[in-house]
Amino acid sequence: MNGSRRSFLGRGVALGAVAVLGTYAAWAAPEPIRIGEFSSLTGREAGLGQYTHMGVVMALEEINAAGGVNGRLVEVIAEDTQSKAGESATVVRKLTTRSRVVAIIGEGASGRCLEGAPIAQRAGIPVVSPAATNPKVTELGDCIFRVCFTDPFQGTVMAKFAHETLHAKRVGVLSDVASPYSLGLAEFFRQRCRVDGIEIVGEQRFSGGDKDFRAQLTALKASKPDALFVPSYYGDAGLILLQARQLGITVPILGGDGFEAPELVQVAGAAADGSYFPVHFSLADTSPRSRGFVERFTKRWGKAPTGVSALGYDALNLIVDAIRRGGSAEPKAIRGALALTTSFDGVTGRISIDSERNARKPASIVRVEAGQFRFLQAVAP
Amino acid sequence: MVLPKSQLWLVVVLLVAGGVSAFSGRIDPYVLDVAMGVGIAITQASSLNLINGFTGQFSLGHAGFMAVGAYSSAMLTTTLGPKLGVSTAVLQWVLFPASLLLGGLVAALAGLAVGAPSLRLKGDYLAIVTLGFGEIIKVILQNVDAVGGARGLVGIPDYTNLFWTFSVAAVTVYVVWGLLNSTYGRGFLAVADDEVAAEAMGLNTTRYKITAFVVGSFFAGVAGGLYAHLKGYLNPGGFDFNKSIEIVVMVILGGMGRHVGVIIAAIVLVVLNETLRSFGEYRMILYSLLLIVLMLTRPQGLFTWTRRKPSAA
Amino acid sequence: MTELLQQLINGLSLGAIYALIALGYTMVYGVLRFINFAHSDVFMVGAYAGYFLGPKLGAGSIGGGVLTLAGAMAVCAVLGVVIEKLAYRPLRGRSNLTVLITAIGVSLLLQNTGQKIKAVGANPRAFQFPGPDGMTRGLFPETQLHFRSLTISSNQVIVLVVAVVLLAALWWIVHRTRIGTAMRAMSFNATASSLVGINNDAVISFTFALGSALAGAGGVLYAMNYPSIDPLMGTLPGLKAFVAAVLGGIGNLPGAALGGLLIGLVETLVSGTRVSTYRDAIAFAILILILMFRPAGLLGKLRVEKV
């Protein structure tokens, strides 16, 4: 994982070029538009932050290679939250006042987004979160947007899927008590199950970062479910899938978008087969726009993108699109233009921003087959 | 006459804090944010210094007391504040200090609850019990929906300002200093030096230790309240073992049982954290190397040039 | 009933790993009287050593698995000795807290360097090895053994067997060899042991080597059972093992083993119940309760302070 350093170098070169040009032609080259980013580049959720960051950097490079926006280059100032509480508020304050950014991307993790975004809201700087799916995030204020779908959407979609496609009657739920993401998904899943008449036969909890889930799985197995819903991130999910299959649990296991990462299959191996989850962006998507993104990303970083990479890519492009449409790089104008986004053609789908500043776009459900994520069906909001 | 002078100092610091705070609108909010972080760190470190440095206990649960204070204080302002129907200024200057006090008191109660039964444990055993307590607090907060559970507590008003942070820091330093600089207060140091001898000289060592624990926890709780209203958001994960370690490091780098050294260490570590930010991923590597090198070269603490003042009546 | 039995088996194999880590804490405490906070990261290094050595030593077969385990233990033993020489030895005779902070520094250094090194990285890696057929395999060949509705993974059996073998070896070293006798002498009284001609530095180095090797074994076994490894993976098991060491009576070898098993069992049993989310809190609450009534831990002897 060397994304950040290379991006740092890349940015350095770009900046250097700007600086050199600037000394000769200060009158000609207008100052770049500064956009902030705060993400978990180090610490426990560094994977999330770094993959997002790679997507952002790639979007940045493409935008600037194409001459920037409205005649100005774009600059991204990235700050690290170290996956720690208490850091987001400080770095967002730094971005809004020190770096004087006009818009902010971040943070992918809902908890830290909830901490940092209110500060941008107070400063009137629009925030676009790539992957914070917690509904509370956009409720923080009229400056907070997101390009991903929300927990209620995912939870509901997966319950509907269990009911309509898998014909499940009895389901078990295993959620992460330390993760608002997981609890949110479980909550909305349960609500929808009630509507559809699915019985929740077992509920177990774990704490993010745990390694042994056999106890919970053993208890769940005893309740004889038709399917399990395990909203969690891929790190935990890989082990859960593995241990579930080892304990002889053969029923389908459903997850959230947090499942999507190559590590899921690397850890779980064959045990990942027969699990289902929604994705923002499917590598198997055959649309030219998506295929092009995957190719360019793989070429640029030497590895395949994940969902959050695509979301990070879309987040920056959405902001730049708003600047272009609004014709201004003033925070207020950007906010206004963001709110009016309709049918923005992102790599994660056609995005429209609704009145709650959430992205309305389709999701895809994938099934893991022989270690591959196979596109199964699209679900519209 | 030493004593009016010490109180004079306190008043001067409070006035300066108030004065600077009045102009905080003109200060870069980021600098302001870091400055308030410094104030909170001074409060945390000085209060832990009373327990770990001066009384010779070894607490690894300071973040837990801080969490108790942060949540209590934030619950008061978020639930009661909107119902009162008074202006923000009134809330910030009346309700907020009351909430800080509440946070401190609840934390002090927690300190009493942890301290009283566990103080017969020594050294590493006490350390692990306090560590365990901190973890227990974290887990409980994660499980209680009323305080937001794992999602955290959102929408805490931003009442913390320069005046409050530095007033609290000044009061903490004054209290710790005042407690120690009296015949009664030398007892804390005597307990740290030799418990058996202290007891034989008629000192109720248990009471001393509990006093240190309760007072230390009180200010940790107040610091928590300030933190809550500075960040505007609380998450149980923010008060884990690593947070406690951060504060312990401040105390040890400053030199256990030094007033000024610990204050300097708190300032330096907060500022260092911000300075190293531009080093991105190398920041923590540098930080850890610095820690090791400092301990190898200046194990008595970084900011200890003079001998501890022998006596001050 | 079956569920309870199943949980007991799961708990036992988790506890055995905790016990291996706890022994390192306790041994170092025995001779140096300080908590080696970096121990949990030696455990992490052990897992990565297994990850990198595995493909070269033929992981996937029984022989290769054993070799990998031994290799990781050797790497960790060397690492432990190096850490002690560079970071702790210069502080010999300083206050415990100074050494403690240094240990925290070493711990942070290992974690963050791990995140930064390209070969390791911040992202979790799968502790799996490529097999000849292109499919990935675990460290040892794996099967599930079924007894009625009871499922035991062969890995769980391996964990228990390796733990028992290592514990027996440790017991033999400590009680039947010269260096073991020296270790015991030193933990009894360091000054006196140097007076009777024991080379305390050598004993300390040996203790670190031994403790770190056990942590390394723990790391590999842990990674084998939970095959997702990352640079921060040591923190939580390290903390639990530390609790186990104190629970058993820090400085006491059988105590550490007992404490490890107990913590593993309690954790697993709690996990399957309604209060599962309070699991870590319950583990600590039990520790605190036990310390209230037995301030020196379960098997520890309270040193009556001579007045």
Next chain:
Amino acid sequence: MSTLLQLDNVTIRFGGLTAVSSVSATVNEGELVGLIGPNGAGKTTVFNMVTGVYQPTEGRIAFGGQPTAGLKPFEITERGISRTFQNIRLFPSLSVFDNVRVAFHLHLKHDSVHSLTRGPKFHREEVDLRDRTLELLRIFNLERVQDEPAKSLSYGDQRRLEIIRALATGPKLLLLDEPAAGMNPAEKLELMKLIQFIREKFQLAILLVEHDMKVVMGICQRIHVLEYGRKIAEGTPAEIRSNPAVIAAYLGSAAEGKS
């Protein structure tokens, strides 16, 4: 002369080991009593029971007519027993001045709250305590080193400082645990004078554990002798010197030591 300290059939066991067995003894007001016996006879253990560090397994200890069972060490000090330790236990990081000052703790009227409000009463008391501390230091000629940390003093001075500190608690009974240990004959002579002086100046009783027969015989009015945790003799120095059991105990142990 009334009885100040009374031990009735005091026994203490540690696990299976009986360290002190059924010992009875008294110390009267203002009396200087010696407690002697070979190594491991249980002398320090008796001290530890009297001062509340250990609770006797059986028997009863009374001070000034009041039983002391269940009292914590600091509560016993409050009643008027103070002590020194066999291995010096000063507060090493505190100054000489503070070592003594802290021992005035029992007579303090102020506490944590006053340390913060620092009113005139607090200040008056602090000045008063400073004067009393300095006076004590002056009597024993240690005021010149009052600002030094206690650990930097010479061995002899540390021993004396420990006695001064014990005196600052205002005891009626002072327990001295081997004060002459490690001293040369000249220093021992000095110490004997010092002990006599303290007893007269501060009007208190002293119970002295000591190995050095010369010191004990030279100053004590009465002597109790312990061997293997049992009391084998009691009497004036002259009586003890000619007591056959004592001679046997000491010669026996001396003979063992030589062989």
